[in-house]
Amino acid sequence: MTKVTEGGISHGVQDVGKSNLEFPILAKAFVRQDSVHDFISSDSDADFIALSGSKSNVVTLELNSKFMVVDPWPYFVAILDSNAAETRPLDVLANKVNLVAIYDSCDVLESQQLALDPAYTAVCSVAVPPARLICVKRAPKPMANGNLLLGSLNTYGSLSLINKPAEYSRWNPLEGLNIAETLRDTLLPEVNIAKIKDFKNYQEYINPAWITMFAWLPDDSSTTGQHVLVLGTASGSLWLLTISADVKTLLSHQETKTSLGRICHIQAFKDLLLVGDSNGLIHLYQLPEKGSKAPVLVKPLWEKADRMGLQMAVITECPIKECYYITCCKAAHLLTWSMPRTGNTECLKARIYVGGMKITGLCSLGNSSYAAGTSGSYLHRVQIIHENNQLSLQMQSIAMGVLQDFQVMGLNSSRHKNLMTLFLYRNKEYMSESVSQKNQLLMQVLKVGNQDPLAQLISHLKSNNPMNHYTDLLAELRLHVFAEENWQRYMDYGPLDSFQFTDSATESQLQQLQIKFHVLQYVLRLQSSHLQLTVHIQKSQDELQLLLAMLNITHIRLRLNFIGSFSKRTPFQEQATKCLLEEAHRLMNKVKANFTDKHALGSTANAFVQQVGNHIQLLHKNLGIPVIANPQEKLVHRCSVSFVEISPSLERRYCSLCDRQILFEMENLRELYESGRYLNCPVCHGSFAAEMLNA
Known part of the structure; x- marks a missing residue:
């Protein structure tokens, strides 16, 4: 060592x-x-930070790439105002015993320890000390309605579950399941109050119900589902609670008694569980993949009781x-x-x-x-x-x-x-x-490091991962553009005449166009915020208009190629095929009308229309759909994936990055993609979010 x-x-x-x-x-x-106290950032989960440096208010930071030039701060701040008095779940237990008699029976050291005990002072003190946050942690998976789920624990053992939609500025408490009360009243056995006569009995009575730390078990799956919560108590026990996706029902529970004292730290990583107690001991546990979920002790990493809790x-x-x-x-x-x-x-x-x-x-x-x-x-x-x-x-x-x-x-x-x-x-x-x-x-x-964020984004981007997975790279790229660091390089990145559309459309080409879209958007934001750069705005706006046509038609070609591989198509595939072809003709007509030969991008636009036009004609023939060269222009909302008309509704599904709307019925849209494919926005590659009435 x-x-x-x-x-x-x-x-x-x-x-x-x-x-x-x-x-x-x-x-x-x-x-x-x-x-403020040590380790103010109590929890960090990739691009999410939860702060615990407040007496009661929860403050969280969500990394995003939507900030403006005038305020280039890449985190979205959300809070929960806990002005209302926090519940103290241990008061119910403390009020059942004679605390005065227990205090009188204590020796000097025990009386000092009892006088500092929050469960004792909450009942016996004239002025109850205010609660302070111990830790705040986010669940790895969203709730059934798509909201983020957060847990916050205070010094009185009250574990609150709160939620909010992504990028909202306020957290809201969840009604229904109360973790601390469920542990106290349902999961723990009843105790004979008459036998609690001294300090040791009091600790054995209070500590099992006292939640001193918690963690969420990691879950890398992309679907919503159950949440697994790990509780650490003052008695050294670990509880694994499985909670339903809507966080209203406790599905299962399991207790593991350890040799540790008051647990003060729990950290989960894959199938590992790192646990530390207030005496300074550190143990490493492992969770079996299948069957019993009881943690198994792998190794005591630190066995010296140095009183320095992890x-x-x-x-x-x-x-x-x-x-x-x-x-x-x-x-x-x-x-x-x-x-x-x-x-x-x-x-x-x-x-x-x-x-x-x-x-x-x-x-x-x-x-x-x-x-x-x-x-x-x-x-x-x-x-x-x-x-x-x-x-x-x-x-x-x-x-x-x-x-x-x-x-x-x-x-x-x-x-x-x-x-x-x-x-x-x-x-x-x-x-x-x-x-x-x-x-x-x-x-x-x-x-x-010294790596270029644009180069990193190009090398890391995968078709099955949404652009939200690369928020930190997008945020750094946006910060570099807004700082005007070699911004001309970003203006010249990916010229549209460098893209060729003679061959069949590929996912790789679509991703290149999507990266160009993000870079061009950031450049436009910068140009619109600086007077000396406004002369470039019209050029960038025209470039964006042509780029959007390239993006959508490339997406349409990919989807039609996939649909054409079926000998028999579903009713929705038939409907989407007609809508996709009509949208392709609408886009080509707009490009021809807006980009004449005299336009700076005229030659690029004409070459693009000729190249994709031949392929669209071939798709008409292969799919057996008659050509409608001039489809009707209607001011209706269309799905950005299938271009099927969207009916008015109070519920909607949209891209979390560019806000483009899609059909609410995701199962229909999955018919346009390979099995197991993660659906992303065809324009910006962002993931989809939903607004529901019960959210």
Whole structure:
């Protein structure tokens, strides 16, 4: 085990001899947090961050690529105002026993511990201490109605479930299933109150019903379904609760009693469960894939009761070494274990002293690297060196001038590790001139690495993944365009005359056009916001009009080619075939009318119409549909996938990125695609969302 002592480190920093790293700042903002404590970003799930630095208000950040030039902040902020008094589920139990008699029977240490116990003070104190958030975590899957699901836990053991549609600014409490009350009244056995006479009996009575931490089990499936919630209690038990998709019914439950004390940390990664207690112990559990869901102890990672409860950990998977890297914070030390995925290979471990008194921020920058911030205003990159069956850690400073006046309070990395969000708090009293400034948390979005976001997007984009999966790459690309960094390069990207349509349409060509659409949209936003660039707007708007025709006709050709592979077509396929062909002719007629020979894009437009026109005529012949060269122009809403007319309704399904509407009946649209294909917007490649009456 590699150990580094504080005496061997200059100013708490151990470098590997290289120059300091630089992470450029792309965006800044502030958020209100009135109870700032370590690890303010209590939960980060790819492009979603939930903050726990408030006494009661829940604040979440959703990464998006829809921000404006005048306010280039890539996160959408949503809050839940918890002004109403939070329920205290333990009060019901505490009121059933004689707390005065129990206090009188305590020795000195027990009486001190009881006097600080929230369940005791909530009942016996004249002024009840306000509840404070412990953690806030998002469920990996949406609810049955498409809403995001969030859980928030406070110091009194109250676990609240809240929900909201994506990109809405307010969270709303869910009525119905109360997790804490269900555990207290239904799942736990009844206790004989007459036998509770001393402090030990009181703890055995209260602790099993006291939820001290929770986590959601990961689920990578794209469909909505059940949610699995893991609860940790003050008695050291783990509860696995399976909840229905609408979060109204508890479907099953299972308790696993562990050798741990009061559980203070639970982290789920694939089939692994990392659990820590307030005594400082850390255990690693595994969940079987099938059958019983009871966690199985894999390895006690830390058995020394140092009273430093685990606050932050990161688990990553390295496909090259075929192992998991588990990194935990202990004061100012990072402890790392390599856990093999299969076989009986030895578990390796390493340790490094980061500097200062305590690590206050940790996130992964890759499979084997991390960013770590300290209360002493240092920021480092830590690299895992795994060679010759040995594990070691190397550290390199990240240069940040702002850290002279601020200390790190949280770190989060995006899905593709191209962006890192840094949370900072003023460390000098004179900098907080008012109460509002004292409760402000500075947020900065930093660029990680030197990779070009456009090149990354081109290499990562897959037909079965919606563009929402690449929000961090889109956000960085938009920030670069808005910062006018080599913006001429983006204006010249993917000239329309470089696209050829003589051959059959392909998914690859459609994706290239979709990326061009996003880049051109960002350029148009920039041009419309800067007076000196407005001269370019008309050119870009004409280019966008022709690009949309190219996108839609390429999509139409792909769908008609697929429908033509069937010897017998369904009624909806027949209807969609006619609508797709009519829309193709409408688009070609518009292009011919708007882009004459004198237009700058006239030659490109004419070549496009001639190339696709021949293929459309061939599709008419193969599909047996008569040619209607001039279909009627009607001002009606058409589905952007099938171009079938959409009937007026209070419910709608639309693209979550560009807001284009489609038919609400997804099962009909799936008839136009291969089996198992994920449906994306044909224009921007975004995923579809729904607005329903019961949402």
